[in-house]
Amino acid sequence: MVNKDRLANTFKFLTQIDSVSGEERAISGEIKKILDSMGAETYIDDAGDKIGGNTGNLIAKFKGTRQAPPLLLNAHMDTVEPGKGVTAVFSDGVFTSDGTTILGADDKSAIAILVETLKIIQENELPHGPLELVFTVCEEIGLLGAKHLDLDRITATFGYALDATDTEGIVTRAPCANRFEFRVHGKDAHAGAAPEKGINAISLASKAIANLELGRIDSETTCNIGIIQGGTATNIVPCLVTIKGEVRSHDEEKMNKVTRTMVSSFKEIVENYKGVASDNARPRLEIEIQKDFPRTYIPDDHPVVTLACRAAQNLGRKMKTKISGGGADANVFFEKGIMTGVLGTGMRDMHTVRESVRLEDMVRTTELLLEIIRVHAEAEGQGAARHTDGG
Numbered sequence: 001m002v003n004k005d006r007l008a009n010t011f012k013f014l015t016q017i018d019s020v021s022g023e024e025r026a027i028s029g030e031i032k033k034i035l036d037s038m039g040a041e042t043y044i045d046d047a048g049d050k051i052g053g054n055t056g057n058l059i060a061k062f063k064g065t066r067q068a069p070p071l072l073l074n075a076h077m078d079t080v081e082p083g084k085g086v087t088a089v090f091s092d093g094v095f096t097s098d099g100t101t102i103l104g105a106d107d108k109s110a111i112a113i114l115v116e117t118l119k120i121i122q123e124n125e126l127p128h129g130p131l132e133l134v135f136t137v138c139e140e141i142g143l144l145g146a147k148h149l150d151l152d153r154i155t156a157t158f159g160y161a162l163d164a165t166d167t168e169g170i171v172t173r174a175p176c177a178n179r180f181e182f183r184v185h186g187k188d189a190h191a192g193a194a195p196e197k198g199i200n201a202i203s204l205a206s207k208a209i210a211n212l213e214l215g216r217i218d219s220e221t222t223c224n225i226g227i228i229q230g231g232t233a234t235n236i237v238p239c240l241v242t243i244k245g246e247v248r249s250h251d252e253e254k255m256n257k258v259t260r261t262m263v264s265s266f267k268e269i270v271e272n273y274k275g276v277a278s279d280n281a282r283p284r285l286e287i288e289i290q291k292d293f294p295r296t297y298i299p300d301d302h303p304v305v306t307l308a309c310r311a312a313q314n315l316g317r318k319m320k321t322k323i324s325g326g327g328a329d330a331n332v333f334f335e336k337g338i339m340t341g342v343l344g345t346g347m348r349d350m351h352t353v354r355e356s357v358r359l360e361d362m363v364r365t366t367e368l369l370l371e372i373i374r375v376h377a378e379a380e381g382q383g384a385a386r387h388t389d390g391g
């Protein structure tokens with residue numbers, strides 16, 4: 001039933017529209033045009049103003065032809081860099097870029113699949129419940145679109161994001177994360193003439209870092225220091241060093257514990273500084289901890305999981321629940337009370353110039369989504385019918 005050429009063309013068309021984070025207006029306009037022409041009720045929220053982007057999240061609603069709880073369907077419109085001037089190359093059934101940019105299958109494969117799914121539903125007049133499509137901005141730079149989504153426009157309490165690789169998997173668990181920044185302030189001095197008048201911020205920070213456990217803390221917790229910046233010249237005692245990193249865990253308490261350990265390690269080194277600099281200067285510490293994203297934990301018996309499993313089974317396929325190590329819009333939706341499972345589109349090597357996606361995988365996910373929508377409408381339709389019959 002899937003029109004492979006049309007799906008391929010839609011995908012190729014979308015990849016050619018630049019849409020790096022914060023600059024999604026052009027692609028949003030094209031998606032809106034397509035959905036408007038199909039009779040959707042579309043709306044752009046004000047997330048763009050709040051986060052400094054050139055447009056907001058695009059919300060598109062299709063009324064159901066069956067009574068059913070509304071289903072959320074989500075993809076993000078932005079891409080990482082290098083993502084401008086993408087030329088999609090199609091060879092042996094696989095899309096890649098020309099090697100100089102990313103492809104943008106993350107997440108344009110999802111957008112193409114959603115458009116194709118809706119076209120098939122309309123041309124075949126397939127029964128469906130109410131569908132609420134949410135195309136977010138700025139997913140790649142901290143899930144900002146999802147975090148500022150106008151929730152008043154959304155009534156769905158569960159649904160699917162298409163933003164993973166495995167076409168036979170649904171991500172139901174994902175960690176939460178804290179992002180941290182420590183700024184250790186010392187005191188500058190001439191490193192050759194009067195080092196004792198200074199406080200070496202790099203030296204202090206390195207002692208604090210040396211006391212920390214980094215990498216994999218346990219099976220569900222990780223910690224990383226990813227950026228360190230400081231100093232101005234080899235002959236100056238550095239007065240400032242900035243350390244940035246993150247803690248992730250599937251268990252919020254564990255994440256908080258690791259975060260507290262880091263804070264106390266830095267505090268201890270700075271507060272216990274023994275040297276005497278000029279003017280009795282003391283080192284100082286600034287700490288910024290930001291909640292990066294909340295965790296996701298969808299039980300296996302939740303309808304979002306059972307529906308996907310049943311749809312896959314009807315197609316003679318497998319469907320496994322999966323644990324993700326990263327954050328996605330789905331984490332934010334989960335926190336807002338919308339149970340969102342993440343489905344795969346076949347995209348691979350995301351965020352690299354080797355990114356690719358097989359057309360056949362996009363076809364498979366379109367088929368899966370059609371079956372999910374069919375089963376969802378059918379089950380609820382029968383329920384509604386029974387209710388009327390019993391009248």
Ligand SMILES: [Zn+2]
Pocket residue numbers: 076106107139163
């Ligand atoms: Zn993505």
